[in-house]
Amino acid sequence: MSIKAEHEIHQRRKGRNVGVGLMLVGFVVLVLALTFVKITGGAFELPRLEETQ
Amino acid sequence: MTDVSYQHQTHEAEASLGDYFALLKPRVMSLVVFTALVGLLAAPVSVHPVVAFASILFVAIGAGASGALNMWWDADIDAVMKRTVKRPIPAGKVTPDEAKVLGVALSGMSVMMLALSANLLAAALLAFTIFFYAVIYSMWLKRSTPQNIVIGGAAGAFPPVIGWVIATGSMSVEAWLMFALIFMWTPPHFWALALFMKSDYDDAGVPMLTVTHGRKATRLHILVYTVLLVALAVGTAFTAIGGPVYLTVAVILNALFLKGAFDIWRRDETQAEADGYVVEKSFFKLSLLYLFLHFGAILLEAMLPAAWGIWA
Numbered sequence: 001m002s003i004k005a006e007h008e009i010h011q012r013r014k015g016r017n018v019g020v021g022l023m024l025v026g027f028v029v030l031v032l033a034l035t036f037v038k039i040t041g042g043a044f045e046l047p048r049l050e051e052t053q
Numbered sequence: 054m055t056d057v058s059y060q061h062q063t064h065e066a067e068a069s070l071g072d073y074f075a076l077l078k079p080r081v082m083s084l085v086v087f088t089a090l091v092g093l094l095a096a097p098v099s100v101h102p103v104v105a106f107a108s109i110l111f112v113a114i115g116a117g118a119s120g121a122l123n124m125w126w127d128a129d130i131d132a133v134m135k136r137t138v139k140r141p142i143p144a145g146k147v148t149p150d151e152a153k154v155l156g157v158a159l160s161g162m163s164v165m166m167l168a169l170s171a172n173l174l175a176a177a178l179l180a181f182t183i184f185f186y187a188v189i190y191s192m193w194l195k196r197s198t199p200q201n202i203v204i205g206g207a208a209g210a211f212p213p214v215i216g217w218v219i220a221t222g223s224m225s226v227e228a229w230l231m232f233a234l235i236f237m238w239t240p241p242h243f244w245a246l247a248l249f250m251k252s253d254y255d256d257a258g259v260p261m262l263t264v265t266h267g268r269k270a271t272r273l274h275i276l277v278y279t280v281l282l283v284a285l286a287v288g289t290a291f292t293a294i295g296g297p298v299y300l301t302v303a304v305i306l307n308a309l310f311l312k313g314a315f316d317i318w319r320r321d322e323t324q325a326e327a328d329g330y331v332v333e334k335s336f337f338k339l340s341l342l343y344l345f346l347h348f349g350a351i352l353l354e355a356m357l358p359a360a361w362g363i364w365a
Contacts, residue, residue: 012069019070030107034170037103 072146076124076155077117084344085116085212091348092216092231095294095355100220107170108219112212115163115179119208121156122187125149127195130257136250156187171219178218182211196258199265206239207232213348227294234289234347237282241275241314242340248272248317249330249337272318275336279314283307286347294351302350306343313339 089112093105100108124131124142132143141147160183168176190205198204213231218224247254247263248271254261262271286307290300313336320332 009067012067016068016070030110033103034107037101041101 068141068146068151072141073151073155075141076121076147076152077114077159078120078123079117081120081209082113082117084209086113087345088231088235088348089113089212089216089219091352091355092213092228093220094216095213095227095231095351096217096220097293098220104170105219108167108175109216111163111167111170112179112215112219114159115167115183116212118156118159118163119183119186121152121159122183123191125152125156126187126191128152130259133257134250134253136253160187167219172222174222174224175215175218178211178215182208182215185211196260199260199262201260202243202262203240206236206243209239210235227292230285230289230292230294231348231351233285234282235344237278237285238340238344240278241282242337242344244271244275244278245317245333245337245340248325248333268322272320276314276318279311283311294354296354296357298353298357299347299350302346306346309339310336310343 086109089109090105093100093109124140127137128142128149131137131140137143142149142152160180164176164180164183167179186205186208190201190208194201194205210232213235214224214228217228217231244262247261248268251263251268254264262274266274287300287303289295290303295303313332316332317336325333
């Protein structure tokens with residue numbers, strides 16, 4: 001087996017890295033969307049400033 | 054070690070992303086997603102689509118994690134059985150340690166994220182389901198009792214309850230009815246499989262009912278569980294998650310399922326071997342359709358508010 005510049009193993013690794021990268025980006029987007037929905041949906045209420053003073 | 058052998062080993066050992074995905078048992082995950090989604094949509098509380106999507110995704114990841122832990126623990130018997138020999142670990146694509154780490158990491162991540170996206174009760178139920186499947190079923194029951202499928206079936210029955218709890222934050226009779234439907238369906242489904250994949254479980258030394266109590270007893274067990282399942286499945290039509298659509302589907306499917314179980318019970322091994330287990334195989338295929346259509350009908354009832362009015 002000769003050493004090639006672009007072996008099949010490199011393609012497989014690239015595919016794996018791209019896949020993991022896309023999953024991480026998807027996860028970040030999902031957490032962002034969840035945060036937005038939770039905050040705007042009234043699930044979280046920030047303490048009112050005048051009540052704490 | 055020469056360059057040639059080094060390259061060859063690396064080439065064989067490197068797993069692709071698809072191999073890691075296969076560790077999560079995608080077919081089981083699809084059933085988990087479907088039943089959890091039905092549980093979520095059948096609940097009388099609406100959920101924001103983003104929250105629903107994220108929560109179901111985390112339930113699916115949790116189910117996948119328990120699948121990876123199962124493959125890590127069962128790697129020795131998976132290598133013996135024809136049905137499982139091509140799984141990533143026995144095929145040499147992924148190491149058992151990689152599967153264990155992936156399973157543990159995804160378990161923790163999915164439970165924590167479900168707690169954040171839905172509620173603590175749903176997350177606790179998911180954690181319990183993973184524990185039940187990986188520890189109670191895989192590590193303990195599977196190799197120690199012929200009732201492994203009966204008790205272990207509970208793990209597969211939790212997703213609709215989790216779906217319901219994601220929406221409502223609490224449990225109710227309807228959620229447990231969906232649980233019972235899957236719980237009672239699991240034994241006849243797997244025992245039919247064990248009848249026509251007989252050498253697999255024998256070779257692996259898994260104490261399936263076919264191995265410990267014989268095939269005649271297994272056929273009787275299939276019939277008894279099916280009779281109980283039929284009563285439960287048809288009775289569900291008269292609850293809040295049932296309705297006319299569900300009743301129609303349930304009556305047709307349960308009549309077919311009961312006939313299939315009766316035919317299995319009437320046969321002996323000589324007849325089954327003569328025709329290549331045709332009845333057992335068609336019963337197994339029907340069982341897949343059976344569960345899918347029952348939950349499909351529950352979903353349809355939830356989507357048709359008008360039907361509730363007529364039925365109530």
